[in-house]
Amino acid sequence: MTTIIRAEAAHDFLALVPSLAGFRPERSLVCVAFIGNRTAGVLRFDLPRRVRDRAPLVATIVGTLCRLPGVDALVPIVYTDARFGVGRGMPQRSLLGMLTARAEEAGFLVRDALCRASDGWGSLLDPDTPATGHPLALIDESPVTRLAADVREVASSPSESATLPAAEPDVAARIVDALEQLTGEAHEKTLRRLGVNGDPVALVETLLGREAVHPPLRLAWFLHLASIPALRDAMMLQIGFGVLVGEAAHDDAMNTADRAAELGETVDGFVVREMAAGTLGEVSEMLSRLMIGRSTLRPDVRRVERALALLRQLIANASPAHRVGPLCIAAWLAWSLGRGSAAGAFIDRAIDIDPGHSMAGLLSTLIGSGTLPEWAFSGR
Known part of the structure; x- marks a missing residue:
């Protein structure tokens, strides 16, 4: 059921997500939904603070995806301030694993499951992901980053559209x-x-x-x-x-x-x-x-x-x-x-x-x- 987006393509995809979402995600679980090979929308959720909150969040996400007409695939992405560290492995691995399993049980194709941490990025579904993560420079220097910036101005966070101008x-x-x-x-x-x-x-x-x-x-x-x-x-x-x-x-x-x-x-x-x-x-x-x-x-x-x-x-x-x-x-x-x-x-x-x-x-x-x-x- 799983199609892996290898590192060569995954970092370009991560560079594209802020343009798809309209903001630069932080401390979030973002799900990019697909209809076939076409993106159909982006869902953003706050990362759960407690282990016991993971299952309810996953149930909410899968339930929401089930209600989106025509959606048949997704790429979940964790954005976190946590670190891969020296050999510690991917942050929020359990959350991504739980969501991937539940989404596949519900009949969705999980194209990849990614994590962008503060010191690197990686794919849950790619066994070649280093324990220390891939370098963030691959994302930041991707040609997609420049192309996406040309197409759409991206807010620094999802709440930026609530920022008030200076009073007159x-x-x-x-x-x-x-x-x-x-x-x-x-x-x-x-x-x-x-x-x-x-x-x-x-x-x-x-x-x-x-x-x-x-x-x-x-x-x-x-x-x-x-x-x-x-x-x-x-x-x-x-x-x-x-x-x-x-x-x-x-x-x-x-x-x-x-x-x-x-x-x-x-x-x-x-x-x-x-x-x-x-x-x-x-x-x-x-x-x-x-x-x-x-x-x-x-x-x-x-x-x-x-x-x-x-x-x-x-x-x-x-x-x-x-x-x-x-x-x-x-x-x-x-x-x-x-x-x-x-x-x-x-x-x-x-x-x-x-x-x-x-x-x-x-x-x-x-x-x-x-x-x-x-x-x-x-x-x-």
């Missing part, structure tokens, strides 16, 4: 002033200045439009709305799935907020309880399924990418009190594209600001469980 003090001050106007005595007059963008649905579409720079008042209004749970979730779904879903989500949000208020509950708590009881309305149920990824309807990647670019700038210029809402939105959007590490980085920031925030806690559980949305497994 002038912009931040203007947003603060605009927020004070929106929540002060003259808020109705200030809202009229927004025109059609006073409507949350119209606001999201404007922010995702062609304008490169948005007025501070518009940005402040988005921040204010993102601090209101029902509207935050509606705008989040609208970004991912379009204006029609946004309109449905906005109407449902208003109804949900009213019902939660009548019962003296938070919106997040109300929705969780209603879902558990199976008493959500039809529209609410559909929207909730979208939110937790139980749908094959795929988010619009271009809209999500534009929103993430805007959100990073907005979060950088917002005061801590107004960052948690947009951080939750950014985390969910990153997760919707399969960027679990970036999503986790956004959520960690949100929890640092407000450890008891209910949506941040829910997203932390969802993302931390390694759950992928169903649309990740549907045909493109």
